[in-house]
Amino acid sequence: MVKKKKFELIPQVRIEEMVAEGKCLVRYQNLVVFVKDVAPGDVVDLQVTKKRKSYLEAKAVKFHEYSDVRVQPFCEHFGVCGGCKWQHIGYETQLFYKQKQVKDNLERIGKVATADMLPILPSDQLSYYRNKLEFTFSNNRWLTYEQIKSGAEFDRNALGFHIAQRFDKIIDVQHCYLQPSPSNEIRLAVSEYARVNNLVFFDLIRMEGFLRNLIIRTANTGELMVIVQLGREEEENRIALLNFLLEKFPQITSLHYVINTKGNETFHDLDVVCYHGAPYIHESMEGLRFRVGPKSFYQTNSTQAYELYKLTREFADLTGKENVYDLYTGAGTIANFVARQAKQVIGVEYVPSAIEDAKINSEINAITNTHFYAGDMKDVLNDELFAKHGRPDVIITDPPRAGMHPDVIKMLLEVHAPKIVYVSCNPATQARDVEMLSEKYTVTKIQPVDMFPQTHHVENIVQLIAK
Numbered sequence: 299m300v301k302k303k304k305f306e307l308i309p310q311v312r313i314e315e316m317v318a319e320g321k322c323l324v325r326y327q328n329l330v331v332f333v334k335d336v337a338p339g340d341v342v343d344l345q346v347t348k349k350r351k352s353y354l355e356a357k358a359v360k361f362h363e364y365s366d367v368r369v370q371p372f373c374e375h376f377g378v379c380g381g382c383k384w385q386h387i388g389y390e391t392q393l394f395y396k397q398k399q400v401k402d403n404l405e406r407i408g409k410v411a412t413a414d415m416l417p418i419l420p421s422d423q424l425s426y427y428r429n430k431l432e433f434t435f436s437n438n439r440w441l442t443y444e445q446i447k448s449g450a451e452f453d454r455n456a457l458g459f460h461i462a463q464r465f466d467k468i469i470d471v472q473h474c475y476l477q478p479s480p481s482n483e484i485r486l487a488v489s490e491y492a493r494v495n496n497l498v499f500f501d502l503i504r505m506e507g508f509l510r511n512l513i514i515r516t517a518n519t520g521e522l523m524v525i526v527q528l529g530r531e532e533e534e535n536r537i538a539l540l541n542f543l544l545e546k547f548p549q550i551t552s553l554h555y556v557i558n559t560k561g562n563e564t565f566h567d568l569d570v571v572c573y574h575g576a577p578y579i580h581e582s583m584e585g586l587r588f589r590v591g592p593k594s595f596y597q598t599n600s601t602q603a604y605e606l607y608k609l610t611r612e613f614a615d616l617t618g619k620e621n622v623y624d625l626y627t628g629a630g631t632i633a634n635f636v637a638r639q640a641k642q643v644i645g646v647e648y649v650p651s652a653i654e655d656a657k658i659n660s661e662i663n664a665i666t667n668t669h670f671y672a673g674d675m676k677d678v679l680n681d682e683l684f685a686k687h688g689r690p691d692v693i694i695t696d697p698p699r700a701g702m703h704p705d706v707i708k709m710l711l712e713v714h715a716p717k718i719v720y721v722s723c724n725p726a727t728q729a730r731d732v733e734m735l736s737e738k739y740t741v742t743k744i745q746p747v748d749m750f751p752q753t754h755h756v757e758n759i760v761q762l763i764a765k
Contacts, residue, residue, distance in 0.1 A: 305346035310362055313340045316395040318726065320383050320754030331356050335377065337387050339365030367391040372425070372475060378442065379469050380462035381476065382752040393418050393748060396756040400725045400746045404760075408729035410741045418746040418756070419605060425475040427599045427751065429516050429581070433457050433485055434563070435492075435509040436468035437499040455499040457489040457512065466502045480547060481514045484524060487546050488512060491539065500529050508532050511563050515590065518600045521579035523552040525592050527565060531557050540573050551575045554592050566593050566651075583607070586663050588631055594655050595628045599749045606721070606747050606757060607635045610694060613719045613743055613761040616640050620691040623715070625675055625706070630656025630668065632694055632721075637665050644687050645670040646678050676705040679713065690715040701727030707734045714738055718762040723749075725758050738765055 313322045313336045321332045324344075330353045336342060341363035348355035371377070371385035384392050397418040404410040421427065439456035458471030470489075473482055492499065492509055500507035511527035524543060528536060540553060553574040556565045570592040578591045583604050590596045597603035610632060614622065616639040624633040627645030629652050637643045637660075645668060647653050653672040660668045669687060671678050693715045695702065701724065702710075710718065711734075718739060722728035725746075732741060743761035750756075 305349060307359070308344040308346065308356065310341055311344060312363075313338050313342065313365070316387075316398075316754070318399065326354070329354055333358060335383075337365040337368050338391075339363075339367055374473070375469055375471060378440070378461065379459050379471070381459060384754060385752050389420070389424060389751065392751065393420055396748055396754070397746050399754070399756055400744070400758045403725040403729040404732065404741075404744065406729075407726060408732040408741075409736065410729070410732060410744075412744060415744040416746075418748055419609070421599070421602050421748045421751050423599075423601060424751045426478040427601065428476045429518075429596070429600050430598050431474065431477045431481060431514055432563075433471070433512045433514075434460060434468050434502075435499045435507070435511065436466075437501050437507065438466060438468070438503070440464075440467040440469045453493065455489075455493060457485060457492075457499075457509075468502075477514065478516055480522070480549065481516065484514055484543070484547055485512060488526075488539070488543070491542055495535070495538070497535055497539070505561055506530075508535060510558060513592075515579060517579045517581050517590065519580045519582050519587075520549075521551045522547075522549055523554070523579045523590070523592070524550050525554045525556065525570065527556050527558050527563065529557075530559065544574055552577065552579050556592075583631075583635065586634060586659075588629065588634070588659050589655065589662060590629075591655065593651060595652065596631065597749070602747065602749045603631075606749065606759070607632055609745055609747065609759055610696075610719055610721055611636045611639060613745070613759055614639075614692045614694060614717070616692070621688045622692045622694060623679070623690040625693065625695040626697045627656055627670065628652050628696075630659050630670060632696060633668055633670070634659050634663060634665055636694070637668050640667065640692075642667040642669065642687065644668075644683070644690070646675055647672060648674055676703070676709045679709055689713070691717070693718045694721070695719070696721040697727075699724040699727065702731050704734070707731055710735065711738050714764055716764050720760045720762060722758050722760075723755065725756060728758060728760065732760060732762070735762060739763065740765055 311324050317323045322336045324331045332355050342358040343360040344356035345359045346356045369388045376385045401412045436456045439454045440461050456468040456470035458469045461467040498508040500510045507529045510529040513525040515523040554570050556570045578589045581588045620640050622640045622643045624645045627633050627647045633643045633645040650672040653670045656670045739762040742763045745759045747757040
């Protein structure tokens with residue numbers, strides 16, 4: 299039997315600050331120690347869990363003093379569920395460290411001066427702010443240490459969220475503070491119905507079972523979408539479950555199901571069947587309506603997305619005469635949002651189905667000065683496109699968390715538009731890209747935006763002006 303290596307105990311250290319990915323930091327014997335699930339100012343004993351040459355990772359095993367920045371978490375699942383990991387920290391402290399995260403990344407990675415950086419825009423809603431949640435069915439419910447120790451028998455079926463870093467363990471969520479009503483009511487009703495009717499919850503190890511995933515999308519228009527993902531077809535059970543949902547929740551305006559026998563829960567390559575109602579719901583923003591289908595991307599905080607888009611438009615400083623190119627346009631939300639203030643907007647996105655959504659969103663809003671193209675940015679943005687639509691006066695780019703590909707940045711440097719507005723959900727990759735763009739651009743405005751309270755995630759907008 300191989301003995302597990304025991305690392306040292308670090309006694310009574312005061313946690314110094316929060317850093318990337320929501321971890322905290324303390325320095326010990328000329329080494330940086332990263333710690334989860336603590337707060338700046340906590341005095342703790344740490345058990346080292348991982349050793350590297352330049353840093354350690356550790357967990358708190360005893361608290362001697364609790365930080366003044368701590369608050370009481372409001373969710374019963376805090377500390378077990380993989381989401382909302384900053385509930386134990388006051389909101390003003392959350393905002394401070396989100397702003398610091400943007401500042402540190404831009405200074406250290408991007409080599410950008412941040413003296414004139416604007417204060418982070420807070421969110422008015424600190425809970426119930428998401429318009430989309432995905433819940434997973436599992437026949438292997440996560441039990442807490444206390445539950446296991448009690449010796450009691452527990453129903454091992456669960457409908458909820460993954461435990462952090464565990465694909466096979468699901469916490470059975472009783473109440474989630476992320477999405478407004480009737481999200482909780484729908485999840486609990488489906489879970490109870492499934493148990494009463496002996497429907498088979500999915501086995502995440504064997505990848506088999508009937509009930510696999512439940513997606514709920516709410517909208518600021520009051521419309522409501524539910525998608526039930528099934529691991530196999532059981533026609534009688536499927537029809538009975540869907541009819542139950544319609545009878546129990548008549549406010550559902552768009553009900554779908556998808557049969558997914560793949561090794562993962564993604565269904566962008568599968569047929570989604572509309573069982574009842576319209577095949578989409580609508581979000582509304584400044585008089586515009588945006589169609590959201592089962593596979594559509596839409597910012598998950600509708601209220602704060604409006605603030606983000608207003609700031610993006612402000613940074614673009616449009617007069618009505620500009621050719622705007624919107625890269626990573628997705629369903630064309632930003633493109634259509636700024637179209638009324640621009641001469642024309644050219645949206646580019648590599649996902650063809652998203653481009654179809656973008657065109658529909660222009661059509662239903664009677665917007666005629668947008669043009670959308672599907673394909674790789676570096677291939678689509680060429681002399682032929684510029685000959686057809688003119689060269690860009692403003693480029694808006696809102697890439698995924700990985701940031702922009704070096705080939706795209708190279709292309710941006712060659713195009714050399716007078717202005718770039720860079721929207722990002724990852725300050726580290728944004729800073730990396732800004733550093734590469736600094737060859738021909740200067741950062742003139744920086745605006746962090748909090749889209750996701752109770753988490754470490756932060757959005758940021760940067761304005762770059764050609765040198």
